[in-house]
Amino acid sequence: MYVVLAYDVQFNRTNLFKSFCRQYLTWVQNSVFEGELKPTQFTILKDTLEDMVIDEENVRIWTVEDKKFLQLTAIGDSASEKSNFI
Numbered sequence: 001m002y003v004v005l006a007y008d009v010q011f012n013r014t015n016l017f018k019s020f021c022r023q024y025l026t027w028v029q030n031s032v033f034e035g036e037l038k039p040t041q042f043t044i045l046k047d048t049l050e051d052m053v054i055d056e057e058n059v060r061i062w063t064v065e066d067k068k069f070l071q072l073t074a075i076g077d078s079a080s081e082k083s084n085f086i
Helices: 011-021 039-052
Strands: 001-006 026-029 032-036 060-063
Touching: 001 011, 001 039, 011 039, 039 060
Parallel strands: none
Antiparallel strands: 001 032, 001 060, 026 032
16 A cells, blocks of 8 residues: 655654654655555554654554555655655
């Protein structure tokens, strides 16, 4: 499955989330990641993030079965264009 993930966490915890998410996905923008995951990888990612999030923090995850169903419009300097991801 193809995953897009964004988080909004306390400033002093951003590196914790960034480091964890980079183990599974490609960092494409501040607090935004994307990439292909197997169902078991997605479950581990989701379950671990559920344990990491504290009050007034949130993580949003969008999934599609195949990235061919996802259309991206990037405006401005996009890190994802430089790395050949969507």
